[in-house]
Amino acid sequence: MAVGLESPEKYQNSQGFCFLWKSLFMENYVVYINYSEKFDKYYIGQTQDFPSRIILHNQGLVKSTSPYVPWTNVLLIEKSSRSEAMILEKKLKNLNRVRLIAFIEKYK
Template sequence: MQVFYIYILYSSSSDRYYVGYTSDFRKRLLEHNDTSKGKSSFTRRNGPWELKCVLDCGQSESEAIKIERWIKNQKSKNLIKKIIAGIPLYGPVANLVRVSI
């Protein structure tokens, strides 16, 4: 069974965060740091990226998408920093389990 994750990347050179979902966060990190043309323009322009946090969303891709959108819709760098720090939160991220990276 496939497990889906929410991952948070950080680029110190641009002081930006990126939130995404995937079933293979290590592969996605490599893809985000690939500067080849045709890759995601946001991450290509703003890298290099480091993996800051991974959250287990279980086997539901639709749940992972819902949580990713919820985090992005908050438009809050402070929320992302709290997630990374492991501070107890509310909403759809409240019960997610951190994954060792």
């Protein structure tokens, strides 16, 4: 299942979304693709608590992404276990930019 979110404001400032997120996804993991428009850079990660994770990225508290803030989410893909999420994350990180963009467009 792929879930696309247009802007971080939807989950950073909305209590309703955070409640919805926890009720739908907290037992599962998600692989996420974030995009920094300012630097034209993609970041791929996996987590069980995406709303908290993107806030950390946008506050500059994640060392590898702090130089490229702000981040916007372009794709979320739900996985039923951490091992499945890690496998997909690794595959996505091995794609070149053209193939990554094609993947995003296909599953948006």
